[in-house]
Amino acid sequence: MKQFLAFIRKEFFHVFRDRRTLLIMFGLPVAQIVLFGFALTSEVKDITLTVIDQSGDVNTQQLISKIKSSSYFVVNESTRDYNRIADDFKKGRAKCALIFPARFGDDLQHGGKVQLQIITDGSDPNTAKTVVNYITAITTAYQQQVSPSQRLPFVIIPETRMLYNEEGNGSLNFIPGVMALVLMIVCTALTSVSVVREKELGTMEILLVSPFKPLMVLIAKAIPYLILSLANFILILVLAVFVLDVAIKGSIILLFLESMLFIITCLSLGLLISNTTNSQQTALLLSMMGMMIPTMIFTGFMFPLENMPKVFQVISNLIPSRWYFLIVKAVMLKGLGFSYVWKETLVMLGMTVAALTIALKNFKTRLS
């Protein structure tokens, strides 16, 4: 036991004295959160909009000021010059143009058909669609406001609600994804590299020759990273709650335990990698390429799994982070209890046991 503690202490020394490790350990989650939270958000904000107002009446003015008052658009001053559109699009001054035809207000007042043209930048189809939806929503609301009596009996206006995320906070979906990604990278890469470093240094020879049990070497190596990863997990949660305003709806204890299980899965994978190679570079490459990319693609937080070909959907079942992602979404965002995630938990547990067994079995108590 004393040996075990000495080993763990030594492992902590390694981590805290190596700036690179610390940076990966604690810089990565912060960077990921900032990146996904602010830079890579799928929400549309501050879209530049050019208005061509060929009517210039009260109604167009009102509608324009409605659009201006929403946080989605920055409206360029309106003009009657149709050529401005092409110019603004080319120079990047507008992502979207709104054209009111002449006599827009008159037609509206007199119950006739009103037309309104929206031109968007199709090179970014996602944003374009969102923009069209926003403007349609604003104009519909306006229409009801000016002429509620004119509502035709057959017009159905859907009122949508986004369940679990009423405010449309884009951070919600990726938080579980970032958690899966960061824990995966940190646990797998750092564990495998730290074992392989001992092989490269030649210290593994001494460790093996010592009376300390070889399996204990692996376990003692993994424990510091388990502790650090849990600290990491807490860091991500704190960032999520206080920086990105994500509320944790479910049980924190359940979330913590599920995360611990996932961390152990990743540690086992890290140990598995360290068994197969003798160079730190290979270990790092294997953990990064072999773990990070599948995690990003097959977890479901960047690319919806439902849209993937069947083969990929089957493959995605083999990726531990996919299950962890589902669990975190259910517990953290939906506030569901263990009875809703026990199946996913069981899958993850099975994977952990398998990976750990193989890792421990393959660990060589001798050199090659």
Add this chain to the structure above:
Amino acid sequence: MSAVVLDHITKTYDDGKVVAVDDVSLQVAEGELFGLIGPDGAGKTSLFRILTTLLLPDKGSATVRGYDCVKDFKAIRSRIGYMPGKFSLYQDLTVKENLDFFATLFGSSIEENYDLIRDIYEQIKPFNDRRAGKLSGGMKQKLALCCALIHKPEVLFLDEPTTGVDVVSRKEFWAMLKSLKQQGITIVVSTPYMDEAMRCERIALIQGGKIMSVDTPDNIIAQFPVTLYAIKADDIYRLLTALRNEPAIDSSYAFGEYIHITLRNGSDIDTLRQQMEEKGHAHVAAKAIRPGIEDSFIRLMNQA
């Protein structure tokens, strides 16, 4: 009982394509300072790894203090000290932390066997708080030796402890080994430096995975079968070239300022010297000398 026994050990790599150790047998007595002398790639490291239970031999058996290197590896691991060829301590831990760690790992403490390491440790003690990576080659080596000794091993295995270390540190290191030997520890040490062979009680000359000779250094030298001469002149390289074309010469190898030569039967050193002088070599001097281990090694290598 012999401390170490190797019995017809063979070790190959790459499915038998590379023969690292080829049918090696030897014994090291209790309390002996035994040297494995040979160049890189001779198979020294493989032998060490077999004895320290890190590698399994393909054929043959090996024991350390009576324990079998394959079956009783656990018993061996707690009785030996091992210093691998590469500097293998944690560069990012301090001297003290390294020592503490290895002491605990081997179920001991710095204080417990302090007598054993005192002389060596006190030389590096002033640098207790310095990280091992920042130590000089000589000091790293002392620290590594301390770490290997900390649990008072019965047999100490040192794989090329003096490689890449300068002459001064090498001399100090051998002095330390001598004093450890006096405390009753069996030491098996390997080195590529032939001049260090004389500091061992018995040596094995090893080349290409095969043992060429096992004996005391003096006996190995005494077995040198012919008279060895040292010859020199002002332009040593010209002399060497000339000697190579000389039919009377059996072998000629540069050794520092001299060339060591052996003569074919019926040739005579004085005649040779005169011949060389006649060919225009200035200040030719020749004398019969006692061979060194390196001379023996070269001769055995050429016979193989």
Add this chain to the structure above:
Amino acid sequence: MEEKVIVCRELTKRFGDFYAVNKISFDVNKGEIFGFLGANGAGKTTAMRILCGLSHPTSGEATVAGFNVYKQTEAIKKNIGYMSQKFSLYENLTILENIEFFGGVYGVPAAEIKERSDNLVRKLGLTAEAKKLVGALPLGWKQKLAFSVAIFHQPRIVFLDEPTGGVDPVTRRQFWDMIYEAAASGITIFVTTHYMDEAEYCNRITIMVDGKVEALDSPANLKARFDADNMDEVFYRLARGAKRSGD
């Protein structure tokens, strides 16, 4: 008046308060075998790096093959060869591929590479192995091949950093034959070694202690000066007093 290939005047390299190389001065003549000795941490490697154009000195002057070590490092690199015990050749390329690659790096014309590499392989007795990977060769062969590659572009000076470490005694001597041959063809040899008998093979040697040149002379003169039987003793006497050590 002999042609000087390396001229070094009060060359100094300082890292913070630490003088790795402290005002060293020496000349190396064309075709000379110049031994560069010193204990670990004496400053050998730093000095050698400066002379190879890999590191800028803090002060002092030095020219290598007539080029200034401050400004003309690119020209220096074209005119020197370098080989060390640690890095020599690409293990996963064949012998011929290694020669072609390094020949190409130093701008030897392709036709000439072809012709000379055939000669070289024949001379080393490696014709049968020419298309084998370097990694499969024994260490001694690797080192001999590495030396041949280092002088393949016929540099004016070749720097050898402990070229014979761990090599068997016969191959070590064959290696020195190659050094002698290269020196006879006019290539200047600048060599470091831990084997003191090899120091004797040099025309002149310097012994560095604590960043300074403590001795510079022919082996015979040094032995006479220190009243020593061999270089080992000379070196030991000089280096024993060293205050510092390090890598």
